[in-house]
Amino acid sequence: MVRFCAICGKVPSGSESLIDNLCWDCYRDKHRLINAPKSVEVEICRHCYSYRLNRRWIQPRGDVDPIFAAAIEVVKSRVSLNGTGVFEVSPLEMVDRNRVKVKVSALGTVHPDIPKYREEVVVEVMLKYVSCPVCIKIASKYYIATLQIRADRRSISRSELEELVGLIENVVLRELKTDKSAYVVEFSEVDGGLDLKFANTRVARLIASKIRERTGASIKETFKVIGFNRSSGKRLSRLTISLRLPPFSLNDIIRVDDEILLLKDFRGGKFIAVNLASWSKISFSPKLLSSKNVVRIDSLHNLPRGLVVSVQGDFLQLMDLSSYEIYEVAKPVELDLKSGDEVQFIKLEDKIFIANLL
Ligand SMILES: [Zn+2]
Ligand SMILES: [Zn+2]
Incomplete structure (x- = not known):
């Protein structure tokens, strides 16, 4: 038969x-291979072209036209295959600003006995222009986190401020590439420091921890309830992060008990200092600097210059280059000096210390 x-x-x-x-x-x-709706509606932000995918708002990325990018991603989420195979969605036609067409093209099969083949369908995408939650927040200057940057028992210096602002800008610009809500809502220089407001607690915390890494600042967080979210029933609170820079900064010369130290560096959560009597290096945690026994004596920037005239055994003769006075100075064990070297020094009561080799 x-x-x-x-x-x-x-x-x-x-x-x-x-x-x-x-x-x-x-x-x-x-038995069609591709299972796709004839048309879909996409909510897209008229300001930033973020689009709504399921319950989330997604920022467009890359060089693709943001309208097609939104259309493609939303269509992808609504397509499935009967049988086995793979599919891709590509731009087809921009009908007008409110309507585009995309092509779904699949390679696979609906039945194990039939060899793989290609199938295509066209999906129409209707665009609905709205304002995304972030753009609404930007427009309203909404903020949820405040970062207060101060220094312990002193003002933040101009050069420290510049460094902080550079660091903040770097973090914000990098985060904005993937998170549109990472912007700074408000930036103000206040007496003794900086105040910043953010629409996003994550970025505020990220910046705080980067500054701590760089400077040894301490971080304290406080929350304040500002209302209730009626739809979730959860409390809405505002975060304040107090960031306190150590009472001393790099290049400060400090007295800890009887030692005279120059703060050289901050690395891996520790200060690195030079003990000016011996020029040996020590490291310690920022907490030590908050103790009352630590006193700032001067900064390296203010110290006078001197010339090493001669070195004899454990002593050297140093000429103050502003007064031409000659001093006898104990040579730091770990500093190799020879006559003719120019240095910066600090004079304390009856003792002189070499602070820097120029
Ligand atoms: Zn047939
Ligand atoms: Zn938007």
Whole structure:
């Protein structure tokens, strides 16, 4: 008995065999590989082109036209395949600003007996222009986190301020690439420091921890309840992060007990200082600097210059280059000096210390 297709009457040949009494062509027509809606609606922000995908707002990325990017991603989320295979969605036509068409093209098969083939469908995408939550917040100057940057028992210096602002800008610009809410809502220089407001607690915390890493600042967080979210029933609170820079900064010369130290560096959570009597290096945690026994004596920037005239055993003769006075100074064990070297020094009561080799 010759078997033939129930729809088109074709008698299969070669490796083709009837499936449910249908030839492969008719079977494919009756069982589509691609499962996709004819049209979908996409909510897209009229200001920033973020789009809503399921319950989240996604920022467009890359060089693709943001309208097509939104259309493609939303269509992808609504397409599935019957059987096995893979599919991709690509731009097809921009009908007008409110309507585009995309093409879904799949490679696969609806039945294990039928070899893989290609199938395409066109999906129409209707764009609905709205304002995304972030753009609404930007417009309203909404903020949820405040970062207060101060220094312990002193003002933040101009050069420290510049460094802080540079660091903040770097973090914000980098974060904005992937998180549109990472912007600074308000930036103000206040007496003794900086105040910043953010729409996003994550970025405020990230900046605080970067500054701590760089300077040894301490961080304290406080929350204040500002209301209730009616839809979730949760409390809404505002975060304040107090960031306190250590009472001393790099290049400060300090007295700890009887030692005279120059703060050289801050690395891996520790200050590195030079003990000016011996020029040996020590490291300690920023906490030590908050102790009352630590006193700032001067800064390296203010110290006078001197010239090493001669070195004899454990002593050297140093000429003050502003007064031409000659002093006898104990040579720091770990500093190799020879006559002719120019240095910065600090004079304390009856003792002189070499602070820097120029
Ligand atoms: Zn047929
Ligand atoms: Zn937006």
